[in-house]
Amino acid sequence: MTSDALPASETRTTLLRNGAVYNPAEPYATALLTVGDTVAWIGSEDGADLHVDAADTVIDLEGALVTPAFVDAHVHATSTGLALTGLDLAGTVSREQVLDRVAAFAAHLPADAVVLGTGWDETHWPDQAPPTAEQLDRAAGGRAVYLSRVDVHSAVASSALLAAAPDAQGAAGYRGAGLVAQAAHHLVRTAAYGQVSPEQRADVQRAARARAAELGVGALHECGGPDISGEDDFTGLLELAADEPGPYIFGYWGELTDPVKALELGGVGAGGDLFIDGALGSRTAALRDPYADAAETGDPEHGGVTYVDGEELAGFLAACVEAEVQPGFHVIGDYAMDLLVGALELAAAAVDENRLRALTVRAEHAEMADAVTVARLARFGVVVSAQPVFDQAWGGPSGMYAKRLGAERAATLNPFAAYGAAGIVLAFGSDSPVTALGPWAAVRAAAFHQTPGSRITARAAFSAHTRGGWRALRPGAPGVPEDEQGVLTPGAAATYAVWRAGDLLVQTPDSRVAAWSTDERAGVPGLPDLTPGLELPQCLRTAVRGQAVFDRLGRG
Template sequence: MTESTAAQADTHTVLLRGGDIHSPADPFATAMVVERGHVAWVGSEGAADAFAKGVDEVIDLEGALVTPAFTDAHVHTTSTGLSLTGLDLSPARTPAGALALLRVHAASRPADRVLLGHGWDAAAWPGERPLSRTELDEATGGRPVYLPRVDVHSAVASTALLDMVPRITALAGYHSDAPLTGAAHHAVRAAAHAAITPHQRAEAQRAARHRAASLGIGAMHECGGPDISDEEDFTGLLRLAAEEPGPRLFGYWADRVADAKDARRITELGAIGAAGDLFVDGSLGSHTACLHEPYADDPHTGSAHLDAAGIAAHVTACTEAGLQAGFHAIGDAAITAVVEGARAAAEKLGLPRVRAARHRVEHAEMLTPETIAAFAELGLTASVQPAFDAAWGGEDGMYAQRLGAERARTLNPYAALLRAGVPLAFGSDSPVTALGPWATVRAAAFHRTPEHRVSVRAAFAAHTRGGWRAIGRDDAGALVPGAPADYAVWRTADLVVQAPDDRVARWSTDPRSGTPGLPDLTPGAELPVCLRTVVFGQTVFTRPDQRPEERPNE
């Protein structure tokens, strides 16, 4: 397994004490010892005295909470960084507002060869009218502009950028003055990314990794691919992560595998799997997710990019090569195709071999009881994004607009997945939704459809251990002796434990509970603030204004 991280195990030992340690090894732990990049011990404050003389450094937590670092199981790192260093259009409530932001951004970036923005959503604008090409040209003085929709499955582009793509008008998904989709969108995105300077790209990648570390994220699954970025971006990102401290980076490259030669090509790029956004379909917001029945607001069923036979061939070749396979599938027809393809591969190779590979499905939103049961049978991991429901769920949300209220209520059924034994790994799909692990846990625990809610504890596990299990590692994501010392320190309010009936009760000192506490994530409650993030024992982020007291052991 290939991993890119500059974090090397620190040889010195550290004692953290005087806080709350979230550990299944001891639900009442208040201290932890880290040695050579691994957790060496967790326990009580009184027992910590026995270690105090033998460590190199003591950190007084001053009541802070220590948890395993989060794993974001679906990130587009460079695009996330470009959204941080580029133009954020999410605040725009009208086309005029978006154009005003674009004018200011264009004036502030005179040296950029292409202007990049992200986050507009015409579904929330009056009349659902997107920006026109003429408006982009006028706002920027004719410069190349690429502005993907919030779901990154369609985009608007200026004339100057379209002129950089040969025969753009002949490509599927081209529209003269409407958002680009399909092949036309992929070609324009490739042209825009090719115009990014090396400095812009590195600046963006560093910005994304720093933001992740500042939010207590210790590992990220980078979802690259030929339809998303390019090999230079992917390998450059892995190099940067290997050379500079920050969150661990595990790369997936979304390209089809037909034989051992293809598999070698994937691994030579540094990828751990031919997975991630290998598109079976598109997105609901862009009307490109593939459905069994037509959209409620558009009389068609979306787009299919892979059928069951193509999926079966990919899963078979990856399984035989010892490589993890995976797909982007959102609509119910797309998910059905994934299940049929994976089952065909299992019939050829044997179910145990397919299950052992831990193949994964990204997003997996429109599930049915039958496809959920198939995920469990085939050992498929559901790599999901609870922030999608927070952003687009509910009776008046985008899901209901696209599908109607009845179908929309079936989306993102996390509780049913857990009951069936389907492994869950939580992520953000950043920049589609922002990095923010505690907000993600909250979104799953307070799903807009109550029957799909899971406990805070289960959601937290899916965002920590779940991401590690999705890459085939069962020894990480929890603060227990022997585990990698990937952890975050938080300033938070009183810890609580969720009762079986989903009511939130104050943390009890009753030892029969045996459950470590977590922050109160009730909607409206303040989310924890990250004070420090540590990867393999090495500090990769410290909040300057709020750092636990450190002192060398003398």
Template sequence: MLVGGRVHSPTAPDATAMAITDGTVVWLGRDEVGRALHPDAEVVDLAGAWVAPAFVDAHVHATSAGLLLTGLDLTGCRSLPELLAAVRAAEGPVVWGHGWDETRWPENRPPTRAELDEAAGGAAVYLSRVDVHSALASTALVDRAPAARAADGWSPDGPLSRAAHHHVRAAAKDAIPAARRRAAQDAFLRHAASRGIASVHECAGPDISSRDDLADLLSAAHGPEVVGYWGGTEPVDLPVRGLAGDLFVDGALGSRTAALRSPYADADTSGALYLTAGEIAEHLVACTRAGLQGGFHVIGDAAMAAVVEGFERAAAVVGAPALAARRHRLEHVEMVDAEQAAKLGAWGVVASVQPLFDREWGGPSGMYAQRLGVERGTALNPFARLASAGLVLAFGSDAPVTDVDPWAAIRAAVRHRTDGHGISPRAAFNAHTRGGWRAAGVDDGVTGTLQPGAPATYAVWEVGELEVTAPDSRVQRWSTDPRSGVPGLPSLDDTPTCLRTVLRGRTIYERQ
């Protein structure tokens, strides 16, 4: 029994104690009542800490994110020379790096292959852009993937995208020893648990990882629960939740591969459409009939139009109720209008979205506006529109694209850079907790909350003040008397510290 804290529960808003038996919450209430009802319980004194449902990160790439933690982190590079200096200092015959973003550099361009080769000194170098939809590759790495030179997206001197990128990425991953790959996964899972995350959705696939990579991750015996998705149209012999996740309809805006109806504002291209509406419909029909969750990566407005048409065609074949029952999911959903959102909501679609995208690239002067122009660039990630249309919102990081930082994601969703696109703190918190479980098909009404009958999956936080809804409905701060109001969430200006993360009664992280 946990006592002496503040418990975030929909059924016991003034609870200061919580009792757990065999990994399940069995009671919530006041300390003195809990001690009387459970005299033989093992008692844990929370010393005023706040207990809440653990977070779910609904979109990750664990190995790549772990390699960022253990390898060459380029997210802090602020210029082209700084990136080249980081490559020169790197060690090993294969250098794996991630996170460069030329739109934030004074040069406003990535290095040429000749510049990269000079810095690499003969090493095979793979450096993914921050959106992971294009990469710099040294000549030594390209020589390991000769098919890249004849593939779509090949550049003799610049970043590689599309199929060429997939070829060099596969060569770079094949060069990483299995032990190093597993160590990267373990590092990522430990890091996620330290952020109060009890479950992650791994968006694997034939173009971005491998079957063996996913198998290793699914067999991890510690840390957050891994829900696996395979981004392919063909089944994989692993216990995945569905053929969804990063099954690409298009690419990304930063790499100019997201499929647009009108060309990019800063380049003569409209991106790349990888799947047609017919192919999308065929996949949805197959998944629905097989009882599987299907889904796609979709960002650009042309890609979204193809997805909506694909759902319409699928509904005509299997029926809208059967389609909705499968809870098919879409990743990112950045460019979507009100009519499309309404249709997706009627089909029971899950929107797996990343609020930190807006924090990093939104607003009138961000990367989105550079790529699309201000009018289009400030219309992205309309969370309020998606929520009001009835889509299930599930928050994630797309790590390593953005940080694994749930509280920052909640702040970004509430303080959206475009007026009218943000949602309330409570809705954002639910999207990062219960929404993640619902996105994976767990919709029993209790998982992702703390109430009797719910799995004891929670995090313990050191927080400053909690926002409190007082009896007269005014928002106040947590006072010395918790009975003065109903405690809500930490202030958006606070940065809570995770003290412990628990998955079904088992501690997976404890702060030392």
């Protein structure tokens, strides 16, 4: 491919041609013209000929696909950057392998440095036991060590780090031998992240944005909070994104306080990871019935934990209505979902229900929802911000969900088809670093959900990862451009991605079988074949409002 781009300061009009443009109104479009930060025209090669002379830049796509850029609706940028640049423990198969990686990583660090790692998952290890503080002490040469579990709702810490968080061992969730969850985890994580310098933090945030751009992501919803990364981290990320080119960052601040605080910090909403409960892997998601493997916790009545009650949630929702600030909640277990929908009903009784609906309340993750819960979420116009790769990673008859819940309950998780059938807006993301940034992998995971009845079409999944991310932002929220729609159409913002992909196919309406068709009579734009095992599309260029933030065109 070739690009004869002028310097960015001079480039105003760009013509991309000889490819395929994903546009429902023009399913056979092959070219796109942008003027400044706006899409000016979409059409055929004959039309492109008419625009060549007026274009400052002409890019021959050589058959590449142009789509709206993806939106990742739930990320943690600093943790993502640390995982990208630091100690990634994803895929480790034993406690011993984790310790070996810690030792190798720590050997290159100063004696007073903190070892930060993430991604371990003991579910399928031989002894299913994480490292202890004493073992981490030996592996890291006495350094402070913080290793978060893959769900980031529990972690293991070395003795040096526990000493830096002296209240952790007496807090709720301290499980002994350096294993922490709940409040103890929050204290330990705060101590660990407190040793990250502002310069290091900015560098890893840049790394996270750069990786997102490489994957065709044009916008990220940052889910921050006092127990996740702290105010300095949150405001620093928003300032960096405002000052430097890259994907948008829209910040959600998860704290049960005056919702206006989220706006004062520069965010767009009060929520994201405002925790109602925890996570299934760490057995802290709140369940109606005990965990199937609860005996392993020593507590046969164990059904997870909650961090707020229904009246607190209802009061917060009512405060958000009065302040006109969008709320959102981390909610996973079915009991936690009961708390959320009950709070919505209490709040609707206290304030005008239409005003509550207008807030675009977000439910982050929302993994366990039966038909009654789905209907109640739909009634209040709740947006579900979900992560399809969760099912790929932990679903199925032998996955972590089945171990924690039993196969019958596990098969009901992440009910995307039910949400869609109820008219609930889906917005897809990664929860990175819980699962890696990778939007096409998420689209594939939703289309090939391990529970066939929960599958949605690839087209619906693609919409959830593009348009859905914009619809999940409250209209009129500060800093949210009105012309960003997640679709490529004249007058919309020129935020797009270019892909090297295989044949463009149309998925048949029966999403249970996820079959594909090459029948041109379908008259709808095609997407790459996402059948598992095939290579995912490769990003060649990502543009945000017409400005390339990642570009491989012309470099092979």
